[in-house]
Amino acid sequence: MYKPVLVTGASSGIGEAAAVALARKGYRIFAGARRLEKLKSLEGLGQGGITAVELDVTDEGSIDAAFSAIEAEAGPVYGVVNNAGVSVMGPLEEVPTNEWRRQFETNVFGVVAVCQRALPGMRAAGAGRIVNVGSLAGRIAAPFQGAYAASKHALEGLNDSLRREVEPFGVKVSLVRPGFINTPFGNQEQEGLERYAGKGHPYAAWLGKMKAWHAKGHPSGASPMDVAEKIVHAMAAERPNSRYTVPERYIPSLILRNTMPSALTDRAFARVIGVAGVKPPAAKAQ
Ligand SMILES: NC(=O)c1ccc[n+]([C@@H]2O[C@H](COP(=O)([O-])OP(=O)(O)OC[C@H]3O[C@@H](n4cnc5c(N)ncnc54)[C@H](OP(=O)(O)O)[C@@H]3O)[C@@H](O)[C@H]2O)c1
Structure with missing residues (x-):
């Protein structure tokens, strides 16, 4: 009766927030993450109900086990919200390549692996929904955000390909693109930047500014429920949008990004994050 949906x-x-909002809308929600104890507090909420399911999107065995458990309890999965994400921050020059890989394992390959497990059932049913949670960073890349921005740019691309591939099978794909949202996500970003902010790091002066800008951004950001509302629309609307930007006040920046010369957007960016005019320490003579 209630359509089963996995939220990663x-x-x-x-x-x-998406799990709660979708359950209130009447979906049968399977709430997935690695910290099962945190998910347990959501169980039973909403009309459709929420069931906790242990899930690590970087582990195909874990993905398969989660899907098998859902299918046994509720039948084929109707919808997936690919929301699980991490953020690796720091200067491209200094972030170790294994950290770049960790970034892509979760934000990109995790999404691919979940879609690969979900799609055969959706195609067989002739219906399904995939909602990918991207980021404004998937279109506008701040300095020291290269790994994260690259992962979300990749997600934009795979989202478009997938949408066009599976539409003939009745499967609809949307991307929800949040800007600053008030969640604990900023904590890992602050910790990441902290590693490169100390004395002796060549980028420390700019990076300190970026860190301060980011520290203000999340607490004053929109509510996760604002994003959840768009996720519900993408899951429930007969004709979901291919993209949702949350909050919508970011849309003009996206239009400017597409139309303004890069030299101008670079200058605007430097002003926004407060690095305009900040000079690096004089390079030592070789
Ligand atoms: N907050 C923002 O300003 C913002 C802006 C743009 C985009 N986003 C995107 O929104 C999504 C959610 O972010 P959030 O702000 O809600 O951050 P959050 O509060 O830190 O939540 C991140 C979630 O991802 C889960 N996760 C991380 N690695 C995982 C893995 N390997 N397998 C399964 N789950 C995993 C975490 O659960 P466990 O640790 O329990 O596994 C947690 O539930 C992310 O994709 C992020 O990139 C956020």
């Missing part, structure tokens, strides 16, 4: 990364922030 539902132990916190946007995923938790």
